[in-house]
Amino acid sequence: xxxxxxxxxxxxxxxxxxxxxxxxxxxxxxxxxxxxxxxxxxxxxxxxxxxxxxxxxxxxxxxxxxxxxxxxxxxxxxxxxxxxxxxxxxxxxxxxxxxxxxxxxxxxxxxxxxxxxxxxxxxxxxxxxxxxxxxxxxxxxxxxxxxxxxxxxxxxxxxxxxxxxxxxxxxxxxxxxxxxxxxxxxxxxxxxxxxxxxxxxxxxxxxxxxxxxxxxxxxxxxxxxxxxxxxxxxxxxxxxxxxxxxxxxxxxxxxxxxxxxxxxxxxxxxxxxxxxxxxxxxxxxxxxxxxxxxxxxxxxxxxxxxxxxxxxxxxxxxxxxxxxxxxxxxxxxxxxxxxxxxxxxxxxxxxxxxxxxxxxxxxxxxxxxxxxxxxxxxxxxxxxxxxxxxxxxxxxxxxxxxxxxxxxxxxxxxxxxxxxxxxxxxxxxxxxxxxxxxxxxxxxxxxxxxxxxxxxxxxxxxxxxxxxxxxxxxxxxxxxxxxxxxxxxxxxxxxxxxxxxxxxxxxxxxxxxxxxxxxxxxxxxxxxxxxxxxxxxxxxxxxxxxxxxxxxxxxxxxxxxxxxxxxxxxxxxxx
Numbered sequence: 001x002x003x004x005x006x007x008x009x010x011x012x013x014x015x016x017x018x019x020x021x022x023x024x025x026x027x028x029x030x031x032x033x034x035x036x037x038x039x040x041x042x043x044x045x046x047x048x049x050x051x052x053x054x055x056x057x058x059x060x061x062x063x064x065x066x067x068x069x070x071x072x073x074x075x076x077x078x079x080x081x082x083x084x085x086x087x088x089x090x091x092x093x094x095x096x097x098x099x100x101x102x103x104x105x106x107x108x109x110x111x112x113x114x115x116x117x118x119x120x121x122x123x124x125x126x127x128x129x130x131x132x133x134x135x136x137x138x139x140x141x142x143x144x145x146x147x148x149x150x151x152x153x154x155x156x157x158x159x160x161x162x163x164x165x166x167x168x169x170x171x172x173x174x175x176x177x178x179x180x181x182x183x184x185x186x187x188x189x190x191x192x193x194x195x196x197x198x199x200x201x202x203x204x205x206x207x208x209x210x211x212x213x214x215x216x217x218x219x220x221x222x223x224x225x226x227x228x229x230x231x232x233x234x235x236x237x238x239x240x241x242x243x244x245x246x247x248x249x250x251x252x253x254x255x256x257x258x259x260x261x262x263x264x265x266x267x268x269x270x271x272x273x274x275x276x277x278x279x280x281x282x283x284x285x286x287x288x289x290x291x292x293x294x295x296x297x298x299x300x301x302x303x304x305x306x307x308x309x310x311x312x313x314x315x316x317x318x319x320x321x322x323x324x325x326x327x328x329x330x331x332x333x334x335x336x337x338x339x340x341x342x343x344x345x346x347x348x349x350x351x352x353x354x355x356x357x358x359x360x361x362x363x364x365x366x367x368x369x370x371x372x373x374x375x376x377x378x379x380x381x382x383x384x385x386x387x388x389x390x391x392x393x394x395x396x397x398x399x400x401x402x403x404x405x406x407x408x409x410x411x412x413x414x415x416x417x418x419x420x421x422x423x424x425x426x427x428x429x430x431x432x433x434x435x436x437x438x439x440x441x442x443x444x445x446x447x448x449x450x451x452x453x454x455x456x457x458x459x460x461x462x463x464x465x466x467x468x469x470x471x472x473x474x475x476x477x478x479x480x481x482x483x484x485x486x487x488x489x490x491x492x493x494x495x496x497x498x499x500x501x502x503x504x505x506x507x508x509x510x511x512x513x514x515x516x517x518x519x520x521x522x523x524x525x526x527x528x529x530x531x532x533x534x535x536x537x538x539x540x541x542x543x544x545x546x547x548x549x550x551x552x553x554x555x556x557x558x559x560x561x562x563x564x565x566x567x568x569x570x571x572x573x574x575x
Contacts (some may be wrong), residue, residue, distance in 0.1 A: 001214045027077040029070075031093075034086065035550065036110045041094035044086040044111070045070075045075040048120065055082045056124040056323035057115050061108055061136040063088040063098065063182065069129075072312045077496040079316055080324060082120060086111060090134070099217055100182070101135065101234050102161065108140025116147035123147055123419055124323050128315050130154035130250075131257070131290065134262050135234075138264075141243055142236050149324040152248040152315045155290060157260040158267075161227050161494075163250035167510065168225060168490025168497065169464060171256060172199050172207075172538035173414065178331070179218040180211050189213040195414040197536045200399075204547035225548040227494035239272045240264070246280035248318040250311055251517055252288030253482065254298060254418045254534075262514045269336065280322075283353055284314060285339040285514060289419040299419025301479060304345045314488045327453055339447065343471065343518035346483065354448030358572035361446075363525065365435045365561040365568060367392055374427040374478075380527055384566045396463060396531025399540035402431055403532075412415035416536050423470060423478035423528065433529040433559060436472060439522050447516035448572030450482055454526070455507050455565035460498040460555040461544030463488045466533045467510045470526035470568065478526065485537055486508040489544055499544045505560060512569075527569050531557055 033041040047541040073083035090098030134156025208215040251261035265283040369390025371378030406425035439442040489497035541552040
């Protein structure tokens with residue numbers, strides 16, 4: 001064989017080897033059956049590079065089909081981790097019966113214990129995932145399984161009650177529609193086509209049947225509006241401070257889990273018993289809702305490319321530090337808090353939440369008693385009332401509740417979103433009070449936890465007060481920034497609701513949640529107050545009868561703003 005033939009042969013061999021290498025995947029996957037303590041087998045996918053014989057493991061436990069996590073799992077495995085994704089009990093390829101949250105603690109413990117015994121696991125295990133998948137992390141961690149060294153719960157809770165109920169009001173469309181797709185449908189049963197009628201149905205205790213079939217676990221959630229012992233199995237708020245785990249928390253302002261995710265971070269950073277755990281907490285807080293984490297376009301608002309983050313990439317950086325021992329020169333994995341300011345659309349770093357350098361500032365409501373609609377006389381400024389201003393009032397009709405979003409052909413009532421959408425159509429309703437500032441000549445910047453303190457009354461045993469914080473753009477676009485709701489009979493306690501006395505004036509506090517924003521030059525600050533946020537929250541029948549009541553009453557609700565009853569919004573503002 002002459003020299004040219006040898007060269008040709010070598011080139012051909014290299015080409016074949018390159019082709020074979022290209023065909024051989026960097027990450028290989030296999031499915032195994034992991035036994036639980038009661039013998040139930042859970043289908044589990046393991047993603048691993050062929051040249052990685054032993055490594056830390058990152059685990060996801062999901063009710064939403066393990067195959068949907070394939071892309072992220074392969075990415076983690078390519079980085080040198082072993083990624084494991086498991087179908088929860090009773091879901092998809094796993095055995096057993098699915099009952100939301102009931103088995104996730106012990107099944108998580110058993111899975112982590114099993115992983116620790118595998119020869120390819122080096123003994124270090126982390127968990128990742130969002131929403132229900134984030135909850136499986138908290139529930140497993142609370143069982144203190146050996147080998148679990150970090151978790152990365154995104155947009156989730158440690159107290160399930162406070163995710164379903166806010167101020168005593170129920171996130172009805174969220175749980176009802178989730179239940180329709182995550183409970184076993186009897187043969188021949190059909191999901192309701194009349195969601196509006198279903199969610200308006202009284203009594204509340206029958207809503208599961210209105211969906212199309214009996215769902216006992218949903219009925220239980222619907223009929224326990226008090227924060228009582230029913231919720232104990234998913235109430236971890238007091239227990240998590242005993243955990244010794246670094247944690248990464250990611251959530252958006254518009255996410256219905258924003259309060260709980262931020263509270264999880266602050267409890268762990270400030271109250272964890274272990275000092276090292278307090279130092280190893282991270283919060284990433286952006287302008288997203290539950291389905292748009294990491295994106296720039298949310299609802300009707302584009303927050304720009306600066307709002308875009310790679311959420312899985314942030315998890316990976318976290319795991320590289322905590323599990324692989326890598327210390328990248330430039331990343332944000334060591335920053336305690338990263339928060340996005342809406343309006344100026346800029347990220348800021350902070351040592352804690354709420355961030356330092358902001359002062360609680362009151363913005364007072366004013367009118368001559370005709371603040372109904374955006375065409376009314378409601379105003380907002382920094383000065384408390386000095387005269388006996390007339391009281392504002394509106395009628396909250398349970399049969400025509402104020403909608404959470406403008407209703408259009410493209411966005412029917414049942415498709416209401418938590419995201420920012422133009423509020424102007426809603427602000428034309430007579431059952432909405434609107435208070436607007438003058439245009440700002442200099443930007444107003446705030447970051448922290450917002451709230452409303454209102455003096456109110458109603459002529460019914462119960463009533464809701466919904467408060468929305470709004471940024472009115474120079475072109476009139478009315479962008480919702482934050483929202484809170486309080487059911488009157490829960491004004492003093494989540495455990496012991498007490499009826500309203502008709503005509504009696506109460507001072508109430510409405511939590512608006514975590515927020516960071518800048519009201520730009522030429523923009524105006526606005527506050528909307530109404531009696532419903534339907535169907536994102538259940539409408540209040542105003543009867544005070546609770547989830548088994550069948551009666552509904554129109555309530556005349558009043559908001560007072562005078563020298564002795566100064567209703568106001570409190571924002572943490574930059575001096």
